[in-house]
């Protein structure tokens with residue numbers, strides 16, 4: 359729809375590609391998500407079903423073809439070297455898929471009778487694991503406004519309502535995109551002083567529970583005005 363309406367995009371490549379696969383490790387993940395910040399981008403092992411982890415391995419675009427072509431056992435050795443032994447020996451890897459990482463922001467999110475949500479409106483780097491969350495918050499806000507329109511028997515596609523959706527979502531979308539984009543660039547920068555500063559920043563965040571709580575609330579979408587679904591109130 360965005361393409362058909364010729365809504366312009368702000369778009370930029372991160373020069374990184376995320377290689378995705380399911381990985382089985384020797385030790386249970388116990389519901390813990392791991393993320394390592396490497397010189398070619400973040401490497402994450404996220405807990406999933408049947409004891410498996412969902413791997414997100416960001417690599418520089420020029421490294422991806424080689425990594426994708428590796429035999430499974432060599433791939434697991436390389437991954438083990440980068441990830442370490444927090445989960446013991448990495449034992450199996452499923453099918454690998456590569457996603458080029460791009461920043462994308464639609465310059466308009468509504469047109470008469472149309473609202474863009476999720477990745478159609480904004481795509482961000484996975485470093486903060488926020489893309490899907492941001493999309494769910496778009497859905498919750500739009501549902502809130504549509505429920506009101508249904509109750510009042512007003513037109514759900516009119517611009518006045520859709521503009522309220524844009525206004526409500528604007529700050530959260532921009533803030534998360536800005537934080538994520540800054541972190542993606544900061545962690546990709548190999549300069550030693552910057553590396554030192556960001557490690558210090560992560561340690562500081564861990565040592566200051568108040569600050570950590572504030573950042574977590576932002577990423578859980580609990581700052582600002584919340585739609586009813588986020589407050590556990592049913593839409594009627």
Ligand SMILES: Cc1cc2nc3c(=O)[nH]c(=O)nc-3n(C[C@H](O)[C@H](O)[C@H](O)COP(=O)(O)OP(=O)(O)OC[C@H]3O[C@@H](n4cnc5c(N)ncnc54)[C@H](O)[C@@H]3O)c2cc1C
Nearest residue numbers: 376378414457475476477478484487488489490491492493
């Ligand atoms: C490597 C990686 C790791 C991520 N990790 C996290 C994470 O840990 N946490 C998090 O919150 N988010 C994460 N994200 C982001 C998350 O995946 C996206 O934000 C989310 O998938 C967006 O959902 P969506 O439904 O808006 O769009 P999409 O998932 O892109 O779905 C859109 C669908 O529409 C289909 N489609 C497109 N055009 C058409 C058409 N013309 N007709 C029919 N169908 C069409 C597409 O094929 C696609 O299936 C990650 C993203 C990547 C790339």
